[in-house]
Amino acid sequence: LNYIDFAMFAGGFSAISAEIILIIGFQIIYGYVFQMLGIIITMFMIGLALGTYLISKKINSNLKNFIIVQFLISLYFVILPFFLFFIKNYCFNELIINLLFIINTLSISTIIGLEFSISTKLRTGTILLRAANLYSSDMFGSAIGALIISAILIPLIGTTYVCFIIAIINIISILFCVLREK
Numbered sequence: 001l002n003y004i005d006f007a008m009f010a011g012g013f014s015a016i017s018a019e020i021i022l023i024i025g026f027q028i029i030y031g032y033v034f035q036m037l038g039i040i041i042t043m044f045m046i047g048l049a050l051g052t053y054l055i056s057k058k059i060n061s062n063l064k065n066f067i068i069v070q071f072l073i074s075l076y077f078v079i080l081p082f083f084l085f086f087i088k089n090y091c092f093n094e095l096i097i098n099l100l101f102i103i104n105t106l107s108i109s110t111i112i113g114l115e116f117s118i119s120t121k122l123r124t125g126t127i128l129l130r131a132a133n134l135y136s137s138d139m140f141g142s143a144i145g146a147l148i149i150s151a152i153l154i155p156l157i158g159t160t161y162v163c164f165i166i167a168i169i170n171i172i173s174i175l176f177c178v179l180r181e182k
Contacts, residue, residue: 002133003176003177007115011070012142014073014141014166014169016142017145020146020149020150021159023037023040036101043106044109046109047106047107048112052113054114054117055113056117062118066118066122069115073108074171077170149162
C-alpha cells in the first residue's frame, strides 16, 4: 500500500465525515437541515475547486506541504467538536450561524482539495495510473466513511469521539508519510 494512497483514503474518509458531521450538527442546532443541505454541499464543492486552484497557482507540491495538509485535516477534526459546541450554546444569530457553517465547510473542503492536488504530483506513474489509484483511494475512503460514520460510530459514540478518531487516522497517515520517506 502506497502511503499517498493511504493518505487519500484518509482524506476521502475525512471529507465525507466532515460533511456528515456538519449536516448532523446543523440538524441538532436548528432541528431542520433541508434548507442548508444544498448550501453545505455546494460550499464543499467550491472548496475542493479552490484547493485545487491554490495548488496550481500558489503552493508547491512537495512532501512537506502534503504532511502540513494532513496535519491541518487532523487539526480541523480536533477543533470541530468545540466549534459545534460553541455554536449550539453561545451563538444565537441565525445569519452568523449560517455563515460559520459555510466558512467551516469551505475550510475543510479547501484543505481536502489541496491534499488531492498535492498527491497527484507526489504519486508516481502515468497520469492515468495516478488518477485511477488516487481517485479509487479517495472514493473507497469516502464510501467506508459514509457507512461507518453515519451508521455505526456516530450513533454509538457521538460526534466528539468520531472527530477525534478521524484526527488520529490522519495522524497515522502523517506517520506513514514520514516513515516511508526515511
